[in-house]
Amino acid sequence: MKIALMMENSQAAKNAAVLNELKTVVEPMGHTAYNVGMSDEQDHHLTYIHLGIMASLLLNARAVDFVVAGCGTGQGALMSLNIHPGVVCGYCLDPSDAFLFNQINNGNALSLAFAKGYGWGAELNVRYIFEKAFTGERGQGYPLERAEPQQRNAGILNEVKAAVVKEGYLDAMRAIDQELVKTAVGGARFQACFFENCQVPEIAAYVRSLLD
Template identity: 50%
Template sequence: MKIALINENSQAAKNSIIYTSLVQEAEKKGHTVDNYGMYSNEQEHQLTYVQNGLIASILLTTKAADFVVTGCGTGQGAMLACNSFPNVLCGHIVTPLDAFLFGQVNDGNCVAMPFAQGFGWGAEVNLNYTFEKLFSEPFGGGYPKDRVIPEQRNKKILDSVKAVTHQPLIKILKEIDQDFLKSAINYPEFKDMFFKNSQDQEISNYLKSILD
């Protein structure tokens, strides 16, 4: 598996620490790591976590990488950015247990980590243990093992949903299961607030037609 590391500007100074830990644990399992930076605070070319989400999508979509490790100060923004782009299933991981469960239960292709929050004394030890557990077993093995079938089924459902949802919303609304859509919006509070505040007439009209 080819793993890509991408850091953003606020945590660029930690790139070498993260890269060293990642390589150490990934190579034990026969994986390789490509370091896409940022490499230092002084680097002229700056990357934000939103840009890194786009890069992650490009790498994964084109199969230039099989897995992406990224993050930001808290890891939350990086996770949100990555999941905003197609073909990225990114989890927020902080501990070795997070890493193990994400790989086994969620079977994603990207992780976002906090490289400022809680990143103090012993941070590199936590990184090593976290990467060790992340790559300890093939992804999607399930935990507990007797839950593997429903967990894999849910992963397939999530993949199919993401394949639809990374499109213009009006297209999504027309392609998604119509009974599912109607059951989601067919209650008084939604209809009262949404139709009063919506500024997209096309979507409003379509939802009204579903509810009629």
């Protein structure tokens, strides 16, 4: 699994600590972690709005399989990611949230709160969240006797979201303020992850046109 971590400006100072916990958990599992957002407060400036655009491009281009995002409360990033087609983001404050999202909702992104409640032992909470998010087979249901309706409803939700977004994906991206999109794709680490792994040539060509 390819996992992208993206941090925005208000919480960029915590990026190194969060990235370390992510790698500690997922690399022994054989997963690859990409740090595509801000690495510190002087890095390429991003807001949670940019994180939604970045997650959308990475997931719809199948450049990564999962996105870990967040902001101070986690709410802004949650909303920003979930407005995009092909992105199913959960809200995660503790390891049980990660486990239940993994098993019941089986989405492809998580939004964490990196300021609210981020106190003593915060790095342990982040580590345990990642353990529950990425360990074991996903979408098995919880409790197990509820697995079948949960799996069915998760699929229906994805169908409803796809139906609501009536425009083609790139038409929808072009309808966004293109300066926002240019900023979102302007980081060197994002570009490296995206172009190395992108499986949809049309989306790659769109991103290249912004950079040119």
